[in-house]
Amino acid sequence: xxxxxxxxxxxxxxxxxxxxxxxxxxxxxxxxxxxxxxxxxxxxxxxxxxxxxxxxxxxxxxxxxxxxxxxxxxxxxxxxxxxxxxxxxxxxxxxxxxxxxxxxxxxxxxxxxxxxxxxxxxxxxxxxxxxxxxxxxxxxxxxxxxxxxxxxxxxxxxxxxxxxxxxxxxxxxxxxxxxxxxxxxxxxxxxxxx
Amino acid sequence: xxxxxxxxxxxxxxxxxxxxxxxxxxxxxxxxxxxxxxxxxxxxxxxxxxxxxxxxxxxxxxxxxxxxxxxxxxxxxxxxxxxxxxxxxxxxxxxxxxxxxxxxxxxxxxxxxxxxxxxxxxxxxxxxxxxxxxxxxxxxxxxxxxxxxxxxxxxxxxxxxxxxxxxxxxxxxxxxxxxxxxxxxxxxxxxxxxxxxxxxxxxxxxxxxxxxxxxxxxxxxxxxxxxxxxxxxxxxxxxxxxxxxxxxxxxxxxxxxxxxxxxxxxxxxxxxxxxxxxxxxxxxxxxxxxxxxxxxxxxxxxxxxxxxxxxxxxxxxxxxxxxxxxxxxxxxxxxxxxxxxxxxxxxxxxxxxxxxxxxxxxxxxxxxxxxxxxxxxxxxxxxxxxxxxxxxxxxxxxxxxxxxxxxxxxxxxxxxxxxxxxxxxxxxxxxxxxxxxxxxxxxxxxxxxxxxxxxxxxxxxxxxxxxxxxxxxxxxxxxxxxxxxxxxxxxxxxxxxxxxxxxxxxxxxxxxxxxxxxxxxxxxxxxxxxxxxxxxxxxxxxxxxxxxxxxxxxxxxxxxxxxxxxxxxxxxxxxxxxxxxxxxxxxxxxxxxxxxxxxxxxxxxxxxxxxxxxxxxxxxxxxxxxxxxxxxxxxxxxxxxxxxxxxxxxxxxxxxxxxxxxxxxxxxxxxxxxxxxxxxxxxxxxxxxxxxxxxxxxxxxxxxxxxxxxxxxxxxxxxxxxxxxxxxxxxxxxxxxxxxxxxxxxxxxxxxxxxxxxxxxxxxxxxxxxxxxxxxxxxxx
Numbered sequence: 025x026x027x028x029x030x031x032x033x034x035x036x037x038x039x040x041x042x043x044x045x046x047x048x049x050x051x052x053x054x055x056x057x058x059x060x061x062x063x064x065x066x067x068x069x070x071x072x073x074x075x076x077x078x079x080x081x082x083x084x085x086x087x088x089x090x091x092x093x094x095x096x097x098x099x100x101x102x103x104x105x106x107x108x109x110x111x112x113x114x115x116x117x118x119x120x121x122x123x124x125x126x127x128x129x130x131x132x133x134x135x136x137x138x139x140x141x142x143x144x145x146x147x148x149x150x151x152x153x154x155x156x157x158x159x160x161x162x163x164x165x166x167x168x169x170x171x172x173x174x175x176x177x178x179x180x181x182x183x184x185x186x187x188x189x190x191x192x193x194x195x196x197x198x199x200x201x202x203x204x205x206x207x208x209x210x211x212x213x214x215x216x217x218x
Numbered sequence: 219x220x221x222x223x224x225x226x227x228x229x230x231x232x233x234x235x236x237x238x239x240x241x242x243x244x245x246x247x248x249x250x251x252x253x254x255x256x257x258x259x260x261x262x263x264x265x266x267x268x269x270x271x272x273x274x275x276x277x278x279x280x281x282x283x284x285x286x287x288x289x290x291x292x293x294x295x296x297x298x299x300x301x302x303x304x305x306x307x308x309x310x311x312x313x314x315x316x317x318x319x320x321x322x323x324x325x326x327x328x329x330x331x332x333x334x335x336x337x338x339x340x341x342x343x344x345x346x347x348x349x350x351x352x353x354x355x356x357x358x359x360x361x362x363x364x365x366x367x368x369x370x371x372x373x374x375x376x377x378x379x380x381x382x383x384x385x386x387x388x389x390x391x392x393x394x395x396x397x398x399x400x401x402x403x404x405x406x407x408x409x410x411x412x413x414x415x416x417x418x419x420x421x422x423x424x425x426x427x428x429x430x431x432x433x434x435x436x437x438x439x440x441x442x443x444x445x446x447x448x449x450x451x452x453x454x455x456x457x458x459x460x461x462x463x464x465x466x467x468x469x470x471x472x473x474x475x476x477x478x479x480x481x482x483x484x485x486x487x488x489x490x491x492x493x494x495x496x497x498x499x500x501x502x503x504x505x506x507x508x509x510x511x512x513x514x515x516x517x518x519x520x521x522x523x524x525x526x527x528x529x530x531x532x533x534x535x536x537x538x539x540x541x542x543x544x545x546x547x548x549x550x551x552x553x554x555x556x557x558x559x560x561x562x563x564x565x566x567x568x569x570x571x572x573x574x575x576x577x578x579x580x581x582x583x584x585x586x587x588x589x590x591x592x593x594x595x596x597x598x599x600x601x602x603x604x605x606x607x608x609x610x611x612x613x614x615x616x617x618x619x620x621x622x623x624x625x626x627x628x629x630x631x632x633x634x635x636x637x638x639x640x641x642x643x644x645x646x647x648x649x650x651x652x653x654x655x656x657x658x659x660x661x662x663x664x665x666x667x668x669x670x671x672x673x674x675x676x677x678x679x680x681x682x683x684x685x686x687x688x689x690x691x692x693x694x695x696x697x698x699x700x701x702x703x704x705x706x707x708x709x710x711x712x713x714x715x716x717x718x719x720x721x722x723x724x725x726x727x728x729x730x731x732x733x734x735x736x737x738x739x740x741x742x743x744x745x746x747x748x749x750x751x752x753x754x755x756x757x758x759x760x761x762x763x764x765x766x767x768x769x770x771x772x773x774x775x776x777x778x779x780x781x782x783x784x785x786x787x788x789x790x791x792x793x794x795x796x797x798x799x800x801x802x803x804x805x806x807x808x809x810x811x812x813x814x815x816x817x818x819x820x821x822x823x824x825x826x827x828x829x830x831x832x833x834x835x836x837x838x839x840x841x842x843x844x845x846x847x848x849x850x851x852x853x854x855x856x857x858x859x860x861x862x863x864x865x866x867x868x869x870x871x872x873x874x875x876x877x878x879x880x881x882x883x884x885x886x887x888x889x890x891x892x893x894x895x896x897x898x899x900x901x902x903x904x905x906x907x908x909x910x911x912x913x914x915x916x917x918x919x920x921x922x923x924x925x926x927x928x929x930x931x932x933x934x935x936x937x938x939x940x941x942x943x944x945x946x947x948x949x950x951x952x953x954x955x956x957x958x959x960x961x962x963x964x965x966x967x968x969x970x971x972x973x974x975x976x977x978x979x980x981x982x983x984x985x986x987x988x989x990x991x992x993x994x995x996x997x998x999x
Contacts, residue, residue: 058386065392067676074392074679078385110677116382117578118375121359125377128360132478136435139442202466203443210445211638211731214630216464216847217449 059116062086066109072096086113296518297920298465300900301850304554304989306966307519314513338511342524343562345507347531347569350500354535354570355577357481357492357499362579364485365662368428369421370403393679422654425487429650430643432486436479436732437642444475448731451476451498452551453843455529457851459522460553461989468498468505468525476502476733483732484662487650489724491663491738497532497551498733500570504528526552527563533806534567535574536737538585542806543567549802550840554989588668590811594780597771601822603755607748607788608823612830614721614743615795619835621725623842629729630846638731645730649723658709658716663742666716667789670745673782681705682749698777699760702753710750717746729843736839740796741789748788752781783816791823795831798838800824852986862978879905882914882945887926887959888938894919903994904944904965913996914944916969922961929959971996 062085064077079091088106097105209215296302315335322332363379372383384390384398391397404424405417440448446467458464466472480495504524508514514521529551534543544563548555574585629635653659658666674683684705724739756779759772772778790807793799807820837845844851878893880902893902900919906912934957941958944965971994972981984990 061386065677068392074677076390076392076395078388078390080386108676115578116385118378118382120577121363121382122375122377124356124359125363128356128478128481131474132435135439135443135474135478139439142442199471203445203471206445206466207441210448211441211635214635217446217454 059118060114062091062111062113064088064091064109064111066092066105069097069101069105069108083113086111295920296463297900298463300463301461301991302463302518302989303991304461304519305970307517311513311517311520314517335513338513339562340565342507342511342514343527343566344569345510346500346504346524346528347566348573349503349507350528350531350566351535351570351573352577353477353499353503354496354574355579357477357496358574358579359577360481361484361492364432364481365487367485368425368487370401371407372401374400395679425654425660426647426650429486429488429646432482433488433642433646433732434639436482436486437639439475439479439482440731440733441638444469444472445731446472447476447479447498447733449729449733450494450735451501451733452494453840453847453849455498455501455525456551456553456840457844457849459525459529459551460851461518461522462850463518468502470502470506473499473502473506480733483734486646487653487662488646488730488732488734489649489663489720489727489739490732490734490736491741492733492735493533493536493737494735495733496536496735497529500528500532500535501525504531522554523556523559523562526555526559527566530563531566531570533802535570535585537806537810538571538574538589539806539809540564540567540571542802542809545802545805546799550797550799586810587664588671588810590671590782590786592673592780592782593813593815594673594777594783595815596780596783596819597778599767599771600755600779601819603751603784604787604819604823605826607744607751607784608791608826609830610747611744611788611791611793611795611823611827612832612834613795614740614792615798615827615831615839616834618721618725618740618796619837619839619842622728622839623846625725626729626843626846642730642732645723645726649727652719652723656712656716656719658712658746659719663738667738667742667745667785670749670785671782671789673780681709684709698774699756699772699779701760702757706753710753713746713750717743717750720746736796737793740793744788744790744792745785746788747792749781749785751788752779752784755779755784756781783819786811786816787819787823790820791827794824795827796839798828798831800828852982863975879903879908879911880917880944881905881907883941883943885942886938887940887942890922890942891926891938894923901992903969913969913971913994915965915967916992916994917944917961917965921964925961925964926959933957933959969994973997 058080060080060082061078062081062083066075066077066088068074075096077092081090085091088109088111089102091111092106092109095102095105210217318328318332318335321328323329363377366379366381369380372378372380374383378385380396380401383401384396387398387400389398403412403417403421405420406412408420409417411417446464446469454464454467458467476495476499480492480499483490484492504527505521508521508524514524526547530540530543530547532543533546534540537543541564544560544567547563548560552559571585580587629641634641669680669682672678674685676687682705684703685700686703687700720739720743724736724743727739728734728736759768759779762768763772763774768778786807790803794803797803803824804817804820808814808817841853878897878899880890880893882904884907901916902919902922903916904914906914937956940956943958943960944962946962969992970984970988970990972984974995974997976995981993984993
């Protein structure tokens with residue numbers, strides 16, 4: 025229970041941090057000058073090859089005359105040249121990208137570490153702390169032949185446990201059992217999601 | 219095939235009954251998980267169902283006064299892999315609403331509560347839109363970055379992908395738009411050389427290695443933490459929305475794992491898309507957010523309204539098409555779609571699209587990577603190639619569904635399914651090895667579609683736009699039809715190879731144990747076919763301008779054929795052929811193009827592909843997967859064709875033991891427990907007595923179990939030989955007998971009944987429209 029509440033809290037924090045921070049970042053006026061640009065693409069003209077010009081200018085200055093320098097054609101051809109060019113103003117938020125990638129990689133890293141811990145380290149840690157008796161019992165699936173045991177489960181969850189460590193332990197065991205059941209139905213019996 | 223787990227409601231076998239009263243039963247699964255709650259709510263108690271329940275809304279606010287005044291925790295909730303009772307949920311919600319409305323006149327606090335209750339739906343939609351948009355932004359940005367990680371790394375900040383790395387650089391040239399010194403491919407990083415055979419082989423090797431690493435991480439995370447996160451998710455969400463319960467399918471671990479592994483799967487170069495999984499992610503968000511609001515947490519039917527809106531938000535962020543998303547939810551995913559949900563879904567979809575737009579994953583405030591910017595006109599005669607594309611789309615759809623279902627069935631039944639990890643790695647290896655040499659398959663599929671949709675102008679320098687230009691007659695953007703140069707010829711045969719490759723590899727990829735969607739691969743197949751046809755028609759028009767068909771409208775120097783439009787129509791045709799979407803497909807494509815001028819070609823192609831595909835095989839891909847997995851789903855679009863009566867379909871059949879019933883008095887606790895343990899039915903009819911067999915009501919097994927357990931613990935004197943009564947007043951007890959247990963409050967007094975002469979079509983219609991789990995058949999009462 026505690027375990028799940030923590031997970032839910034973390035999830036919400038993540039979602040709101042991400043959405044509000046990006047909204048705030050976009051609203052704020054102090055834009056990183058590296059994050060705006062005016063991109064002009066000029067196609068080949070007579071003997072000049074095509075070229076792309078980038079410059080950090082604001083949106084009202086984003087046209088051929090301000091961005092294309094040095095101008096490759098002499099003065100009287102400038103207009104004809106500029107007519108073919110297409111200039112677009114583009115904006116991005118490099119902070120958003122950085123934050124997003126770092127969040128993603130940290131979640132991925134945490135999950136991988138947890139998976140390694142679960143598969144390799146946990147049996148050793150458990151044995152050292154709790155002794156043999158606390159190791160996970162792998163039940164076979166509790167089928168319909170024990171319907172009253174299931175009712176037991178439903179009612180048992182209303183009880184509370186005093187010890188915090190026991191609570192975490194209990195929640196983790198329950199989650200592990202859930203994943204095992206899911207794994208059985210998806211991977212072994214091919215009942216769902218084949 | 220042995221469907222131990224589910225029994226499908228639409229296919230009960232034929233028998234007739236001997237006893238007067240017979241029952242058609244849709245039994246739940248025999249798989250009974252010991253974990254019975256959904257995501258545990260924050261306050262720790264399982265949903266307190268309403269212990270007192272008056273079926274059919276006789277007198278909603280009168281609660282029966284008997285022993286068990288308090289609702290027992292657990293009564294009213296459902297077991298895993300069972301269907302919900304729509305009628306019960308809806309009447310519960312009506313009762314709750316009536317109670318709140320009547321109490322709101324009493325005090326200000328109650329008034330505030332009633333206002334809060336009304337607004338909770340909108341608050342939920344707002345939160346849903348925000349979270350769906352944020353997650354979609356996270357997925358888009360991360361997938362974009364990780365896809366490019368296979369090719370190289372950016373030295374000025376490892377979090378930039380190729381395009382963003384070279385964003386501010388001045389060294390990009392017209393022909394090589396992505397070249398800059400800050401971006402180093404792996405060969406350059408290790409050996410300082412960027413050309414040559416050795417560099418190519420090293421790049422190849424690193425590409426395959428990264429692809430294998432990503433898919434290995436994806437499948438091990440799925441296997442280790444959330445096995446429900448694999449596949450597309452849309453067939454299961456369809457089933458859930460029709461009333462089925464799959465606990466954990468929309469949970470938070472599934473959400474986290476699906477988000478993370480979707481990025482990994484897309485980045486590993488496999489031929490899959492992210493639209494289907496995005497719908498699953500959005501529905502998970504919706505389900506998790508439901509737990510914040512009591513109104514939705516306790517009522518399964520209202521929760522499904524939220525899930526419909528969530529599906530709409532998911533498609534909306536996938537395509538940047540809010541209206542298309544709502545229509546997709548209406549047409550493909552939802553089962554019951556009340557009008558109120560329409561407005562709320564639209565709101566959620568808009569909020570999600572707006573959030574994604576402000577995160578701006580692709581720059582330029584675009585929501586999707588591929589969009590269509592041209593507006594060149596098309597001619598009526600071009601409808602012929604468009605209809606050809608529609609036929610191709612229908613054929614491809616039918617082929618894909620047949621091949622994919624055959625492959626999935628093989629995976630389900632033979633040894634292929636025992637090695638999911640190895641299967642994923644093998645398919646990734648094959649895909650990476652075959653995709654690297656061809657530049658059109660090396661890049662991500664969305665970028666491929668984007669390039670194919672693009673109309674060539676003077677500003678483009680890609681191989682596909684390598685036409686022979688006549689400089690004297692060019693006038694700005696409106697280029698005439700030109701003869702193809704060698705670049706276009708190379709591109710054409712490369713694209714043909716890519717087409718064959720994609721067709722074959724997508725069959726094997728969809729349905730693997732990683733999150734996989736099929737919108738993007740289908741659109742890619744269609745776009746390639748369309749572009750090839752478009753270039754063909756364009757060259758035909760250029761070289762044979764004197765033919766009768768071209769004479770009227772294609773004068774020399776005019777721009778008559780737009781191959782990009784053909785690509786778009788082809789993409790729509792193939793997508794429609796596979797999923798059999800109609801309205802939603804056209805609306806999504808029309809929102810992608812931003813204009814009404816291409817509606818007629820799109821509709822022509824979509825209709826043709828649907829007709830051709832329907833002529834070959836009746837089901838779309840999602841219905842086919844539902845049938846393959848054996849989910850209990852009553853298809854709303856099918857018609858029932860057999861002329862049978864209810865009497866012929868019901869259970870028990872002629873040679874079966876008589877119907878298991880409970881009598882309303884005279885049974886002991888141990889008798890009832892014996893009945894429960896011996897049979898696998900999920901509910902029992904209650905009759906007046908064994909002789910008269912007149913129907914009193916219906917009681918669910920789960921409620922019985924929970925009530926008996928509760929009574930054993932909480933009430934004094936209940937032992938195995940206590941009598942159970944379903945009547946209103948307990949009969950007088952003989953002395954020295956144990957206390958009796960009254961269970962009237964869990965009895966449904968108004969089960970749905972039909973007579974045995976009812977035609978099956980009406981019965982199927984009743985099931986479909988009311989969402990029943992079971993229907994009792996009476997013969998003269």
